[in-house]
Amino acid sequence: xxxxxxxxxxxxxxxxxxxxxxxxxxxxxxxxxxxxxxxxxxxxxxxxxxxxxxxxxxxxxxxxxxxxxxxxxxxxxxxxxxxxxxxxxxxxxxxxxxxxxxxxxxxxxxxxxxxxxxxxxxxxxxxxxxxxxxxxxxxxxxxxxxxxxxxxxxxxxxxxxxxxxxxxxxxxxxxxxxxxxxxxxxxxxxxxxxxxxxxxxxxxxxxxxxxxxxxxxxxxxxxxxxxxxxxxxxxxxxxxxxxxxxxxxxxxxxxxxxxxxxxxxxxxxxxxxxxxxxxxxxxxxxxxxxxxxxxxxxxxxxxxxxxxxxxxxxxxxxxxxxxxxxxxxxxxxxxxxxxxxxxxxxxxxxxxxxxxxxxxxxxxxxxxxxxxxxxxxxxxxxxxxxxxxxxxxxxxxxxxxxxxxxxxxxxxxxxxxxxxxxxxxxxxxxxxxxxxxxxxxxxxxxxxxxxxxxxxxxxxxxxxxxx
Amino acid sequence: xxxxxxxxxxxxxxxxxxxxxxxxxxxxxxxxxxxxxxxxxxxxxxxxxxxxxxxxxxxxxxxxxxxxxxxxxxxxxxxxxxxxxxxxxxxxxxxxxxxxxxxxxxxxxxxxxxxxxxxxxxxxxxxxxxxxxxxxxxxxxxxxxxxxxxxxxxxxxxxxxxxxxxxxxxxxxxxxxxxxxxxxxxxxxxxxxxxxxxxxxxxxxxxxxxxxxxxxxxxxxxxxxxxxxxxxxxxxxxxxxxxxxxxxxxxxxxxxxxxxxxxxxxxxxxxxxxxxxxxxxxxxxxxxxxxxxxxxxxxxxxxxxxxxxxxxxxxxxxxxxxxxxxxxxxxxxxxxxxxxxxxxxxxxxxxxxxxxxxxxxxxxxxxxxxxxxxxxxxxxxxxxxxxxxxxxxxxxxxxxxxxxxxxxxxxxxxxxxxxxxxxxxxxxxxxxxxxxxxxxxxxxxxxxxxxxxxxxxxxxxxxxxxx
Numbered sequence: 001x002x003x004x005x006x007x008x009x010x011x012x013x014x015x016x017x018x019x020x021x022x023x024x025x026x027x028x029x030x031x032x033x034x035x036x037x038x039x040x041x042x043x044x045x046x047x048x049x050x051x052x053x054x055x056x057x058x059x060x061x062x063x064x065x066x067x068x069x070x071x072x073x074x075x076x077x078x079x080x081x082x083x084x085x086x087x088x089x090x091x092x093x094x095x096x097x098x099x100x101x102x103x104x105x106x107x108x109x110x111x112x113x114x115x116x117x118x119x120x121x122x123x124x125x126x127x128x129x130x131x132x133x134x135x136x137x138x139x140x141x142x143x144x145x146x147x148x149x150x151x152x153x154x155x156x157x158x159x160x161x162x163x164x165x166x167x168x169x170x171x172x173x174x175x176x177x178x179x180x181x182x183x184x185x186x187x188x189x190x191x192x193x194x195x196x197x198x199x200x201x202x203x204x205x206x207x208x209x210x211x212x213x214x215x216x217x218x219x220x221x222x223x224x225x226x227x228x229x230x231x232x233x234x235x236x237x238x239x240x241x242x243x244x245x246x247x248x249x250x251x252x253x254x255x256x257x258x259x260x261x262x263x264x265x266x267x268x269x270x271x272x273x274x275x276x277x278x279x280x281x282x283x284x285x286x287x288x289x290x291x292x293x294x295x296x297x298x299x300x301x302x303x304x305x306x307x308x309x310x311x312x313x314x315x316x317x318x319x320x321x322x323x324x325x326x327x328x329x330x331x332x333x334x335x336x337x338x339x340x341x342x343x344x345x346x347x348x349x350x351x352x353x354x355x356x357x358x359x360x361x362x363x364x365x366x367x368x369x370x371x372x373x374x375x376x377x378x379x380x381x382x383x384x385x386x387x388x389x390x391x392x393x394x395x396x397x398x399x400x401x402x403x404x405x406x407x408x409x410x411x412x413x414x415x416x417x418x419x420x421x422x423x424x425x426x427x428x429x430x431x432x433x434x435x436x437x438x439x440x441x442x443x444x445x446x447x448x449x450x451x452x453x454x455x456x457x458x459x460x461x462x463x464x465x466x467x
Numbered sequence: 468x469x470x471x472x473x474x475x476x477x478x479x480x481x482x483x484x485x486x487x488x489x490x491x492x493x494x495x496x497x498x499x500x501x502x503x504x505x506x507x508x509x510x511x512x513x514x515x516x517x518x519x520x521x522x523x524x525x526x527x528x529x530x531x532x533x534x535x536x537x538x539x540x541x542x543x544x545x546x547x548x549x550x551x552x553x554x555x556x557x558x559x560x561x562x563x564x565x566x567x568x569x570x571x572x573x574x575x576x577x578x579x580x581x582x583x584x585x586x587x588x589x590x591x592x593x594x595x596x597x598x599x600x601x602x603x604x605x606x607x608x609x610x611x612x613x614x615x616x617x618x619x620x621x622x623x624x625x626x627x628x629x630x631x632x633x634x635x636x637x638x639x640x641x642x643x644x645x646x647x648x649x650x651x652x653x654x655x656x657x658x659x660x661x662x663x664x665x666x667x668x669x670x671x672x673x674x675x676x677x678x679x680x681x682x683x684x685x686x687x688x689x690x691x692x693x694x695x696x697x698x699x700x701x702x703x704x705x706x707x708x709x710x711x712x713x714x715x716x717x718x719x720x721x722x723x724x725x726x727x728x729x730x731x732x733x734x735x736x737x738x739x740x741x742x743x744x745x746x747x748x749x750x751x752x753x754x755x756x757x758x759x760x761x762x763x764x765x766x767x768x769x770x771x772x773x774x775x776x777x778x779x780x781x782x783x784x785x786x787x788x789x790x791x792x793x794x795x796x797x798x799x800x801x802x803x804x805x806x807x808x809x810x811x812x813x814x815x816x817x818x819x820x821x822x823x824x825x826x827x828x829x830x831x832x833x834x835x836x837x838x839x840x841x842x843x844x845x846x847x848x849x850x851x852x853x854x855x856x857x858x859x860x861x862x863x864x865x866x867x868x869x870x871x872x873x874x875x876x877x878x879x880x881x882x883x884x885x886x887x888x889x890x891x892x893x894x895x896x897x898x899x900x901x902x903x904x905x906x907x908x909x910x911x912x913x914x915x916x917x918x919x920x921x922x923x924x925x926x927x928x929x930x931x932x933x934x
Contacts, residue, residue: 056527056537063523070523073549075540082540130738137709138736242604247934258903259726259733266726269605270920271597416883419901430913434886436725440903447897453737461929467714 120199222252587666689719
């Protein structure tokens with residue numbers, strides 16, 4: 001038997017009980033009279049509750065997702081109210097969690113955005129532009145409660161005004177502090193679900209994912225570092241995520257907004273067997289070989305691409321193949337292979353003698369000395385009716401991956417690429433004669449942010465938003 | 468104040484209360500003493516409940532999803548138990564719903580499969596083969612509790628043994644009855660969530676969706692009839708689905724297992740604007756024009772495809788363009804256009820005089836008479852460095868759709884198709900210079916069943932399965 005009494009009457013009630021039940025207590029028929037202090041009562045009251053199944057489910061679900069433990073429950077058969085006893089310190093959070101569940105009736109997501117640069121900034125603008133539609137059509141309420149760069153961060157419990165986030169960062173931003181930021185996003189506010197959106201390419205930030213998932217934060221990211229980093233760390237994250245009921249989405253790590261990871265997952269989950277994933281995963285390298293058609297030398301095409309801004313400031317970052325290797329590692333692991341980036345054979349297009357060049361300028365200057373070799377390869381391919389393409393391959397049968405320059409017949413889908421398109425072909429037991437192919441721009445702020453945004457919405461749907 | 472007493476003591480307790488509170492009752496300080504008969508008590512008891520937040524949420528959620536109303540709740544502060552009072556008739560269902568939630572701790576889905584033919588049968592086999600992995604890795608428990616064909620149906624509350632479903636259908640199947648089947652899948656069993664999977668192409672079955680969604684059944688289907696049928700009916704379904712928190716997925720209506728609908732949804736939901744969707748949506752028509760390269764007449768290519776089983780028994784079903792028009796209608800509506808199949812301009816490849824042929828044989832015999840026109844078109848295209856392709860177009864800017872034979876430059880992705888591949892290009896605000904393209908087999912039992920299966924798993928994830 002338990003009941004709640006006002007704090008000031010606790011002493012009197014306790015004495016009265018002890019005196020009234022003295023006999024039973026000394027006789028051992030009652031074990032003790034216990035007083036649990038610092039409790040609060042939260043009641044949901046409403047006329048329609050009696051005839052609406054699911055009110056208590058919603059009520060308790062809201063409390064559970066806000067991580068609030070319930071000491072006692074009472075509901076009378078008149079069914080006009082549900083009353084719970086909780087810890088006093090949880091009281092405001094509980095009230096808000098329940099309010100936001102019932103009155104707004106929305107799937108509300110608290111978001112912390114890390115890295116408000118080109119990608120993160122575009123994402124914030126996309127969310128701003130789409131917020132009303134999401135609220136109206138899908139009952140999804142996205143609240144960016146924190147934005148942090150490397151030096152400054154901006155926090156707001158009720159949600160940052162996204163029409164002015166750039167000014168607000170400048171005017172009201174405080175010193176960035178990742179621990180404080182994490183604490184804030186996870187912490188004491190009224191939104192039951194929180195997600196960290198890492199828009200950086202930073203390995204240090206990726207190393208926080210485990211801790212975030214452990215603390216019940218969902219994670220969405222285009223950052224390749226966690227999934228292509230040390231195998232053990234990756235497996236640890238995936239294992240925790242599976243067990244913890246938190247979600248970890250990273251569609252934009254491969255092909256930006258193109259549906260690559262989700263397609264692969266769909267195939268695997270429904271029991272298809274991946275035989276081979278082969279693709280052109282770098283927009284830059286796609287552009288270079290789509291335009292290396294015999295009219296100019298390879299170094300000229302590189303110079304042209306650099307000037308047009310299609311390469312990294314130092315084109316060696318593209319030509320080394322590391323970025324492609326990361327994507328191959330991600331897809332291989334997603335397919336169940338235990339590959340490590342370090343053991344993946346990668347054919348670098350940076351000539352050995354130029355790897356040590358002190359600057360991009362020096363590299364560009366010396367690159368023409370090495371044109372002959374690639375020209376020869378191109379001509380040999382051409383003579384055989386083929387073209388050169390820089391591809392990544394996951395060979396799921398032989399359980400290995402490679403990144404290399406390969407030759408393709410001119411009627412192969414990879415030979416017919418234009419612009420800086422990515423193309424990815426899945427050969428599986430079901431798609432064996434003809435592969436499943438996805439093609440399109442695999443880089444750029446708008447499409448990358450779109451891919452991240454899509455993951456955030458998937459999270460909202462997984463958390464119960466209507467579809 | 469309310470309390471539960473055993474049925475046989477109700478009379479005595481009621482009399483005692485009435486006598487004890489007579490004064491208060493006559494004085495109007497108490498309104499009445501009410502007896503609510505036929506109730507049952509359901510209690511969840513466990514040592515660890517005190518320290519595990521979310522137990523009550525899970526408990527009440529299980530009851531809510533099973534549509535069980537709760538009369539009264541009690542939880543003592545010892546927190547070893549939660550006790551609820553429910554209608555006696557709900558008692559077994561409630562017990563089972565809660566049991567399956569707590570002990571199995573799985574997302575359990577009751578499924579009714581309609582149409583166990585080529586597609587539905589393949590789906591059942593895929594589910595059988597994948598069940599263990601889903602249970603193990605995703606804690607998803609798929610229970611096929613009903614399979615119905617047009618003449619026979621098989622029901623099993625605990626789940627049909629999928630290793631023997633074909634024999635069981637023959638040996639134990641009863642007369643098919645859609646109302647009874649629906650009632651059974653929705654009805655009195657212990658699995659809180661139910662989905663109807665319509666693997667037919669039947670308009671009558673599609674006309675049940677509204678009723679199913681209304682009754683809280685989720686719907687998954689490759690059947691194009693509902694979404695390409697009367698606009699009003701489609702809008703009514705979508706409207707209900709949004710409001711009812713049930714899910715309605717139909718990825719396989721376009722491109723079978725290719726990620727078409729999900730990709731389109733992802734773009735729209737994240738605020739991208741669709742400008743144009745253009746594609747080759749018929750594997751048969753893809754095959755015909757990929758092979759109509761000047762070496763044979765069009766009718767010869769059709770005859771060859773018919774013999775290889777690539778066309779419908781009556782090739783007019785493919786050549787009429789109706790199937791493509793249905794897919795265009797589906798994509799147009801998904802994009803927000805209010806198009807009707809009837810008003811969509813469709814260029815039929817069945818010559819007018821042959822529309823009335825009594826048989827496929829007569830049609831095939833007379834088709835060569837009309838070869839000249841298409842040959843001429845092909846040669847004109849060829850002379851301009853182009854090819855003929857039978858495409859469907861959603862022009863979201865002009866708000867219209869078309870199905871027609873068009874010419875494409877030889878370096879266009881549509882010109883480079885092989886086999887019976889589908890190809891779909893999305894041109895959007897984000898994918899403007901270069902479209903997002905999905906290509907691959909868009910028909911066949913394995914890939915179509917895979918697409919349906921993928922939707923079923925999406926449903927499970929939306930209902931709370933870990934990802």
